[in-house]
Amino acid sequence: MAEIEVGDVVLARGATGRFHAVVAGVRLGRLAIERCDGRASAPLSPRDVVTVYKRAGAPDSEPRVKRLRPSGQLKLDLE
Secondary structure (H helix, E strand, C coil): CCCCCCCCEEEEEECCEEEEEEEEEEECCEEEEEECCCCCCCCECHHHEEEEECCCCCCCCCCCCCCCCCCCCCCCCCC
16 A cells, blocks of 8 residues: 555545545554545544545656757657
């Protein structure tokens, strides 16, 4: 399973069924969560997590490789 971090969205199972929640914090091996449906919830055990959804999109930092600049050796092939 993926590492669970603060800010991740999780699909978890509880006494009332499955629900989506956002991880607000981690303390003593339990996840403090905020349920997406607005209901209150006690801290959650990591084994009750079914799926972890990570943030997607452009990276926050610069790419590790340098960008290529046009030169006499690079030629654009449009055919």
